[in-house]
Amino acid sequence: MTALDLDTYMGYHKLMTATDADMMNDRSGSAEGDEATSGPCQSVPRTSTSYAHDKAKITARLRRMEGQVRGVQRMVEEDQYCLDVLTQLSAIIAAARQTGLLVLEDHVRGCVLGSEQALSEIDREELLTELIGAIDRFGRSVG
Numbered sequence: 001m002t003a004l005d006l007d008t009y010m011g012y013h014k015l016m017t018a019t020d021a022d023m024m025n026d027r028s029g030s031a032e033g034d035e036a037t038s039g040p041c042q043s044v045p046r047t048s049t050s051y052a053h054d055k056a057k058i059t060a061r062l063r064r065m066e067g068q069v070r071g072v073q074r075m076v077e078e079d080q081y082c083l084d085v086l087t088q089l090s091a092i093i094a095a096a097r098q099t100g101l102l103v104l105e106d107h108v109r110g111c112v113l114g115s116e117q118a119l120s121e122i123d124r125e126e127l128l129t130e131l132i133g134a135i136d137r138f139g140r141s142v143g
């Protein structure tokens with residue numbers, strides 16, 4: 001099997017069986033953000049190259065946000081004025097929203113539109129369902 005065979009139409013790079021895909025999509029028994037389960041059916045996080053050209057920008061934004069969070073934590077520890085803390089929290093939320101939109105845009109461009117191998121109607125429906133789910137989750141988290 002070649003490296004090209006390992007790339008799925010959604011931009012992921014991994015050998016994944018239907019069972020693995022179902023486990024990744026079925027979050028009924030897990031908490032939000034819980035990526036791995038214990039036991040013999042352990043799921044493996046999927047990887048993507050769709051945001052590779054923006055990876056440095058995304059990483060820099062996340063590091064800046066990390067510094068902002070530490071700064072707000074320090075403000076709280078030093079009993080800074082509430083509105084100043086809220087202003088900084090608003091800046092962090094705005095930065096997270098912008099970073100998320102960049103990742104979402106890269107997902108649409110790389111994983112959805114760039115999926116030339118998704119020729120069957122079933123594959124297109126799966127891509128559409130995944131995209132709608134991603135937009136829904138992102139919208140709820142920033143809205």
